[in-house]
Each structure stands twice: as C-alpha cells, then as structure tokens.
Amino acid sequence: MENPASVRVHELADYLVKQAQAHRTDLINQYRQSLRNNLFTNRTEMRPSEIGNVAVETADAWIRGLSQPEWGMEYGAKLSGLGLSEQTILSLSQVTRQFVLTVVEKDDIRQALDIVDAYQDSLTLGFMKNLEKLILAEQERIRGALQIAIGRYTVEIKDIQDMAKRATEASEFKTRFIARISHELRTPLGAILGISEMLQQSVYGPLTPAQMDITQRIINNTHNLERIFTEFLDQSQLELGQLHLREGEFSPQDLVQTVYSNTLPLALKKQLTMNVETDSALPSSLIGDRARIEQILSNLVVNAIKYTQTGGIVLHVAADGSERWIMQVKDTGIGISKEDQAHIFEAFHQVDENSGRELGGVGLGLAIVQQLVAIMKGTVSVKSEVGQGSTFTVNLPLRVPTR
Amino acid sequence: MTDTKPLALIIEDNEDQNLIFTTALTQAGYATESIRDGTVALDRLNAVTPTMVILDLHVPGVNGGVILREIRKAPRTQNAHVIIVSADAEFASSLQAQVDLVLLKPVSFSQLSHLASRYIKESKSP
Numbered sequence: 001m002e003n004p005a006s007v008r009v010h011e012l013a014d015y016l017v018k019q020a021q022a023h024r025t026d027l028i029n030q031y032r033q034s035l036r037n038n039l040f041t042n043r044t045e046m047r048p049s050e051i052g053n054v055a056v057e058t059a060d061a062w063i064r065g066l067s068q069p070e071w072g073m074e075y076g077a078k079l080s081g082l083g084l085s086e087q088t089i090l091s092l093s094q095v096t097r098q099f100v101l102t103v104v105e106k107d108d109i110r111q112a113l114d115i116v117d118a119y120q121d122s123l124t125l126g127f128m129k130n131l132e133k134l135i136l137a138e139q140e141r142i143r144g145a146l147q148i149a150i151g152r153y154t155v156e157i158k159d160i161q162d163m164a165k166r167a168t169e170a171s172e173f174k175t176r177f178i179a180r181i182s183h184e185l186r187t188p189l190g191a192i193l194g195i196s197e198m199l200q201q202s203v204y205g206p207l208t209p210a211q212m213d214i215t216q217r218i219i220n221n222t223h224n225l226e227r228i229f230t231e232f233l234d235q236s237q238l239e240l241g242q243l244h245l246r247e248g249e250f251s252p253q254d255l256v257q258t259v260y261s262n263t264l265p266l267a268l269k270k271q272l273t274m275n276v277e278t279d280s281a282l283p284s285s286l287i288g289d290r291a292r293i294e295q296i297l298s299n300l301v302v303n304a305i306k307y308t309q310t311g312g313i314v315l316h317v318a319a320d321g322s323e324r325w326i327m328q329v330k331d332t333g334i335g336i337s338k339e340d341q342a343h344i345f346e347a348f349h350q351v352d353e354n355s356g357r358e359l360g361g362v363g364l365g366l367a368i369v370q371q372l373v374a375i376m377k378g379t380v381s382v383k384s385e386v387g388q389g390s391t392f393t394v395n396l397p398l399r400v401p402t403r
Numbered sequence: 404m405t406d407t408k409p410l411a412l413i414i415e416d417n418e419d420q421n422l423i424f425t426t427a428l429t430q431a432g433y434a435t436e437s438i439r440d441g442t443v444a445l446d447r448l449n450a451v452t453p454t455m456v457i458l459d460l461h462v463p464g465v466n467g468g469v470i471l472r473e474i475r476k477a478p479r480t481q482n483a484h485v486i487i488v489s490a491d492a493e494f495a496s497s498l499q500a501q502v503d504l505v506l507l508k509p510v511s512f513s514q515l516s517h518l519a520s521r522y523i524k525e526s527k528s529p
Binding site: 183189194197222226244246 | 417419420422423424426427430490491493496508509510511512513516
C-alpha cells in the first residue's frame, strides 16, 4: 500500500476511495465479516442474509461517501427508510469507522478520523432528516385522520343537537298546544255555563222541577269539564315553567275551612266523615299563594274522598317548628302499594286504570300538587299501606308577615 | 234615587259571553250597552259616562289594556267601576291594581250578577 506522507483531508479521502475501489471485493468481504461480528450478535431486527446486502451497500456508501459526504446523507435516509433503528445505524457507522481505520496507515489516522466523522455525521443527519420527514408525514396523516374524525364527530354532534332541538320543540309545541287549546276551550265553556245559569235563574221564564234538575246537571258537568281544562292548563304551564305564584297574606285556618266546606258535600254523598284539626301553634296569618295552596289541599282531599269507601277523612294543619308548616290529609281508604307510591306523583298516572276510569279524573291531580309544592320550595310525601288508608303530608316554608 | 239607571258598558267580542254579561248586568239593574270592538269602545267612552265597565282584554281593534288606560285617563270615566273578565290570567293580574275586580273565565253568570248588584247599590247610595 502506497504511503501518502502528508496530504490534505480531501486528498486523503480520494486516496481512501481509490484504495477501497482497488480492493473492493476484498474490502467488501472483510467488511461483511466485520458486520457479522459486530452486528449479528445483538441486532435482532436484521437477519444474517441481509447483512451481506447491507455490507455491500455500506461498503459502496462509505467508498463514495468519504469523498462526497452528501451521499452519506442519502444512504442514511435510505437506511431509515428500510426501517433500521438509529441504534443499528450508529453501530453500522461504528463498524465502518473501525473498518476504514484498519486500511489507513497510522500517520494518517487523525485525518482519516475527520473524514470518517464527517461521513458518519452526514449519515446520521440523513437518517434523522428522513425520520423527521417520516414523522412529519405521519403527523400529517394523523392530522388528516383527526380532521376527518372531527368533521364526522361534528356532524354527528350537530345531528344529535338537531334531534334534541326537534324533540324539545315538539315537546314545547305539545305543551303550548295544550295551553292554547285549554284556553280556547274556556270560551265556549263559559258560554255554556253562563247560559245554563241564566236558564236556571229563570231569566227566560220559570222552569219546571225536571227542567231545573236537567239544567243543574249541565252546570255540574260544565264545572267538571272546566276543572279538567284547568288541570291541563296548569300542567302545561308548570311544564313550560310559566306558572308564577301570586303571594300575599292569608289565614291557613280559613283556607282549611274553605276546602272543608267545598269538599264536605262530596264526602257526605259517600257517607264519609270529615274532620278538621288545627294546631294552635300555627300562626293565623302566613305569606303564600293562597289560591294555589288551596288547590293543593283540595286536590289531596278530593283524592282521599275518591279512594275511600268507608270511614272518613281528617284534615290536619300544624306548625312544624318555627320555619315550616304542614298540611296533612288522612283517609281510611284503599291505600297505596309501595310500587304505586313510586309513581303516584307522575302526570297522567292512575293507581288502578279501571278504578281510575270509574272514579273519573285525568291523573293530573297529584302531579300538579307535587309541582306546585316544589315551586313553593316545599315537599309532599305519602305514608300508606294497602287496605290501611293513606296519609299525605305537604310541608311548606313558614313565613309570617312583617309588621 | 233617580229613575235613570246607571250605565254599564260590556266590552266583549264573543257574542255569547257578551249576552251573558249583559243579561247579568241588566238583571242587577244597569242600563247596558254591548260593545264588541276595541275601537268602538274608545269612541263610545268619549260619548257616554258609564259607572261600570265589563272589560274583556282580548278584543279586536284595540286591546283591553289600552281601553283601561283611556278610562283611567279621562276625568269623566276615571272613577267608573271596572271588572276585567278574561282567560288571560297573566295579563289580567298585571292590571289588577287599576280595576275593581278581575274575574277569570269562565265567569259564572250568578256570580257576576251578584257582584254587579253590590256595585249598583254603592253607586246609588254615595
């Protein structure tokens, strides 16, 4: 081997390349062996048969790469494209380095090291650049996939939102429709009621007892119808959150008395007893929506009468400490099973479909009670056993007028 | 007591309701005038002096709230008794302070007749 005394780096590179080209076959075989020794033992990703190809290519690469470092970059990129790890490429370049140094005379080692280092650097750079490209491409692919997924997801969310919106609109439409219809129905109802009353009051001449009786039946039925429409209207307003309380001063004792007087005829008709118990600790003046509280108590009492065949009803009002008061309706009626107790406050629910039909009502009474009590920040509960009667308790905040 | 009956205006567009209210007021002792349109109501309020107005809030032409404002503005009519008869609880209750009574429809004939007789006694014996 010719000894180049003192040459510059690029001349040394040319020399190395020439040396390598001259002894290409020998070098490749030697290099292949080096690779086998250094890589095969600990690189599972590379099969022994591949080592040969890699060796030929790598030998060519370093032969060309020593004089043209940019080719090292190309080769590094190629290796990373083959799926070889950074670790393997580093090992490859280490082997190459050692191998190159074995063919260089010792005086030139320092310069040869610089050349090999430049080659190694460009090899690693190529690998990194390609990897970066791969990573960027992968990122781009993921971003694209994400965008598609987000697009799809957005469409789905929009679909769901549209569906929810349509459902809400439909429900609101139903509620508004009921509100409007119950409102519209009141006008002819008012006419029927007024005209029947005029007949009854002999505005159009005296009536015979039979005519009087039949007129009274028209009036009674009109009142029933009116009650049903009022319940529909109340329920729809409660659903829309449009039922507003009109609060003022009232006497709970008077209120109980009113409900008692209004419902007594119903109880007497079924030969039931009816009693009122008032607690002396309950103030005689409270703040609240009297009409709505009366409606709550009245609904409970009418219900109690409806489901009681023998015995009677007790209306009980009392203070519950200094901040709450209660209205209680106890009956000796058919009672309510535990399963039914879970549903009785639901709108349109009736304990027994058959008895409900027989006893009348649309199944809104208790639902309205519960919703009214809720907007008054109170509670309503029931204690009952089948055959043992029921006790409904309404618990409301107690507020007294400030003097 | 004079022979001239006090005048009641019944402002209600529904013919049947108007008949019922008019009959109730007549029975109570009022001379009555049925009006079924808001614009007509405003015209008549400029011409006659009612002591009682039965007022529906939803009438064609001009709504009951405007009619009520006019009644309360004119010195000649501002002391008239006004009873609102309406199915619109929200609207009616917003006007409650300016009227004698709010009756929610359906209004009972006998109740209205009974109430009207009480007001007529008041207006006959000041």
